[in-house]
Amino acid sequence: MTDSTLTPRPSQLDKAAFVAAYGEIYEHSPWVAELAWERGLDPRHDTPAGLAEAMGRILAEADPERQLAVIRAHPDLAGKAALAGTLTDDSTREQAGAGLDQCSPEELAHFERLNGAYKAKFGFPFVMAVKGSDRFAILDAFEARLENTPEQERHTAIEQINRIALFRLQARLAG
Template identity: 45%
Template sequence: MKTLADVNAMSPSAFIEAFGDVAEHSPWVAREACGFRPFASRDAMIGAFELAVKSANRDAQLALIRAHPDLATNAKLTDDSTREQAGAGLDSLTAEEFARFTSLNDAYKSRCGFPFIFAVKGATKHMIVENFEARVKNVLADEFKMAISQVCRIFRFRIEDRVEP
């Protein structure tokens, strides 16, 4: 785990190497957040990542959302996604549960044009399915905002795991 002093002292390339994977397959978020250093706190660092995403254009935001894997699939996951999904029990679904997730993933992507995003850390597979079933009915504009919000929660969790308070 790094201290905030360590983070603030990193070269831009070292910062991007250390945190470029916080936003799934989107190192541009870390590159943008790096420009806000020095961070006064870990929360300020998280805020810089959020600001980078929220101030990006819609195409960049959509690409970031689409960089995330479907939940509970056999897709190649990053180490963080693998740990997070396993922690929520998504690596040990029954055949029926897997079929339900597949059906919800397909319906959601068909409706929204991007994968369902849910920060699974601390959640159970039952909580995730309930949220999935409710959100698959949302209007696209609301769901886009929710996806960005969930992406920001994901990197909050990931930064909290890597940087001391």
């Protein structure tokens, strides 16, 4: 995919319009978009990659408590919110794209057990940029990441959230 310019150009928007357009790129965390705008945007930020880099830097540089709040804003993969149909539109598309809406009852039970074990160990939900993955790869990643330390896992979750943001910005361009 080429890294074409987002329309309207993020660097040309006022704060309210920018936050309205990009405030939900980070799940229920419009403050990321607000701070990105406040730091200043220029034509380098008018592409999905450029804007994702600027917004990702905001999250990466945030204090651990703010990072944890963003991580905790994410739903469980194949969890109760997905089953109840209460995910954001972006999360619904992402989970369905990875086949999580097609899990067998046994697979759903496996996800439920892993979600519980992960939250018990880390205090936040497992976050993974699932685009290009399937439920089997996600389950493998889940089990592997349960071996991480809390600090390693917080950093991994932030990296995954920034990948999700890039994918969401690319999807908006394609849409």
